[in-house]
Amino acid sequence: MCTESPNTRTDAELMAAVGNGDMAAFGELIRRHQSTALASAYRLLARWDQAEDVVQEAFLRVHRAASSYKASAAFTTWLYRIIVNLCQDSFRKRRSVAEPQDELANGRSHEPAQTVEESERTEAVRQAIAALPERQRIAVVLHRYDGLSHEQIAEVTGWTRSAVESCLVRAYAQLRESLSGLRDF
Amino acid sequence: MSCPSQTELVRLVAGELTGEAQRDLQAHVAHCPSCEPYVRQLSTTWELLGRWEVDTTGHDVADRIMASARLEGEPRRTIRWTAPWRWPVPVRAAASILLAAGIGWGTARMSSADQRPGVAPRDLAEQVMPDLVAGDIKLDHLSGGAPVGLAITFLTGELESFEEETQG
Numbered sequence: 110m111c112t113e114s115p116n117t118r119t120d121a122e123l124m125a126a127v128g129n130g131d132m133a134a135f136g137e138l139i140r141r142h143q144s145t146a147l148a149s150a151y152r153l154l155a156r157w158d159q160a161e162d163v164v165q166e167a168f169l170r171v172h173r174a175a176s177s178y179k180a181s182a183a184f185t186t187w188l189y190r191i192i193v194n195l196c197q198d199s200f201r202k203r204r205s206v207a208e209p210q211d212e213l214a215n216g217r218s219h220e221p222a223q224t225v226e227e228s229e230r231t232e233a234v235r236q237a238i239a240a241l242p243e244r245q246r247i248a249v250v251l252h253r254y255d256g257l258s259h260e261q262i263a264e265v266t267g268w269t270r271s272a273v274e275s276c277l278v279r280a281y282a283q284l285r286e287s288l289s290g291l292r293d294f
Numbered sequence: 295m296s297c298p299s300q301t302e303l304v305r306l307v308a309g310e311l312t313g314e315a316q317r318d319l320q321a322h323v324a325h326c327p328s329c330e331p332y333v334r335q336l337s338t339t340w341e342l343l344g345r346w347e348v349d350t351t352g353h354d355v356a357d358r359i360m361a362s363a364r365l366e367g368e369p370r371r372t373i374r375w376t377a378p379w380r381w382p383v384p385v386r387a388a389a390s391i392l393l394a395a396g397i398g399w400g401t402a403r404m405s406s407a408d409q410r411p412g413v414a415p416r417d418l419a420e421q422v423m424p425d426l427v428a429g430d431i432k433l434d435h436l437s438g439g440a441p442v443g444l445a446i447t448f449l450t451g452e453l454e455s456f457e458e459e460t461q462g
Binding site: 140144152157172231234277 | 300301304305308310335336338339340342343344345346347348350353354355356358359360362363364366
């Protein structure tokens with residue numbers, strides 16, 4: 110029986126423990142990855158309520174599948190994959206329901222304290238990202254904010270590497286255009 | 295050096311290139327009238343994007359997740375199918391009895407359903423199902439004609455032989 114405290118164990122070790130019903134290990138996994146997961150989901154969805162729901166469901170799926178989890182891929186890759194899939198489900202629901210585009214206003218809260226200029230710049234970036242087509246938005250968020258390589262993005266999304274690269278090139282070009290009005294350009 | 299792809303320039307700006315690859319590309323970009331403005335603008339975009347920090351304070355969902363997980367119970371275990379001849383003996387015995395009972399019941403029903411005036415059940419079977427009748431003779435040989443014996447043979451003896459053969 111493992112006597113290590115949960116926070117010294119690797120993600121794979123924690124997952125093995127979760128598979129054996131160790132709720133403390135599951136809590137540690139949440140503690141480690143919740144913030145990153147929330148930030149990614151929020152950047153993709155631009156809504157905190159939906160981001161929270163996605164992250165909750167993602168971790169519940171992790172819990173349900175823990176007993177069959179194999180550490181052939183990194184835990185974070187697997188978690189990102191679940192989050193991206195859930196976000197894509199949300200995108201589809203939005204399209205089918207024709208949600209009003211007020212989610213940008215809904216998402217303006219909880220930015221770190223900033224000057225007015227910084228706040229305007231941040232808002233411009235947020236809107237530029239939200240305006241990207243969904244695949245480009247996913248690629249940019251995973252690349253720029255989550256630090257994933259092209260190969261890792263391909264693994265998370267299931268796209269080919271060339272599709273990822275093409276998406277990123279187009280996305281950064283679009284963002285350059287969108288943000289060209291800011292003072293820095 | 296010919297101009298690199300835009301993908302390579304994205305990788306350069308993202309800091310994904312190291313060592314000689316990075317140096318070579320930087321050297322090219324510094325003197326290329328096409329690549330230099332592209333990298334400069336991409337770098338500015340990259341830096342600007344990085345200013346969007348997301349504060350997740352106030353969005354802690356850990357308690358909700360833990361509560362839901364506890365309600366759902368322990369993680370599901372994958373049930374793997376095991377061949378009958380690998381089951382523990384008591385399980386095989388119980389399965390044999392159930393199988394025999396099922397076969398006996400089915401046979402009894404077929405016998406009563408096939409009863410026609412003036413036609414013996416076996417004669418009728420030969421007319422309708424000659425192959426099965428031939429098979430029936432073989433099965434009788436194996437089991438002594440009793441459904442229980444057949445079931446036990448099926449789940450134990452015959453397949454133990456098969457297992458030995460397949461395992462070399």
